Amino acid sequence: DVKVTQSSRYLVKRTGEKVFLECVQDMDHENMFWYRQDPGLGLRLIYFSYDVKMKEKGDIPEGYSVSREKKERFSLILESASTNQTSMYLCASSPRWRTGNNEQFFGPGTRLTVL
Amino acid sequence: KQEVTQIPAALSVPEGENLVLNCSFTDSAIYNLQWFRQDPGKGLTSLLLIQSSQREQTSGRLNASLDKSSGRSTLYIAASQPGDSATYLCAVRKWNYGQNFVFGPGTRLSVLP
Numbered sequence: 001d002v003k004v005t006q007s008s009r010y011l012v013k014r015t016g017e018k019v020f021l022e023c024v025q026d027m028d029h030e031n032m033f034w035y036r037q038d039p040g041l042g043l044r045l046i047y048f049s050y051d052v053k054m055k056e057k058g059d060i061p062e063g064y065s066v067s068r069e070k071k072e073r074f075s076l077i078l079e080s081a082s083t084n085q086t087s088m089y090l091c092a093s094s095p096r097w098r099t100g101n102n103e104q105f106f107g108p109g110t111r112l113t114v115l
Numbered sequence: 116k117q118e119v120t121q122i123p124a125a126l127s128v129p130e131g132e133n134l135v136l137n138c139s140f141t142d143s144a145i146y147n148l149q150w151f152r153q154d155p156g157k158g159l160t161s162l163l164l165i166q167s168s169q170r171e172q173t174s175g176r177l178n179a180s181l182d183k184s185s186g187r188s189t190l191y192i193a194a195s196q197p198g199d200s201a202t203y204l205c206a207v208r209k210w211n212y213g214q215n216f217v218f219g220p221g222t223r224l225s226v227l228p
Contacts, residue, residue, distance in 0.1 A: 103149060104161065
């Protein structure tokens, strides 16, 4: 079974803090994704990565950055947390695009509250 | 721009009923469609993936169909159980590359004992 884990289930931070959200997958997937989920807005893609050290912006990258130094790990960084970044953050991974079976697998989510 | 809608937004049924959840998308040029379930406060669990060349996929009591030309997919749940209570989301992918998964808003299902 694919396993995607996220470093924290719940996180509370203060405005202006630098926040790191970590995601690890154990299936050797090339692609990894960071989404946020908000009531009424659904899931929105922040960033994705298709290889080590590669990244591409999603729909809402402002205020976020990412790091992928190892294939299994994809980190989301909030450089200076703001209250409007309070949300549920979901990480996902999938096999490389060319395989055809590019099913996405999600982690359990991190609920971040910024005070 | 691809838009995905799901009807109904919420559904409440007694245990044992068969039910259908609907997913509609505006651009029929999709690569595949995936159904997920999400329990409250949790991540998404993949249920079924249908490639654009397929008409349906089955897993246990779940059956998903795809009609690309009409921009519709349905998720059929047979003999519903209280454990099926969750939010069900569909997501469509336009190309086999890149950040092109578009999610629907979900249908919140309650199965009453």
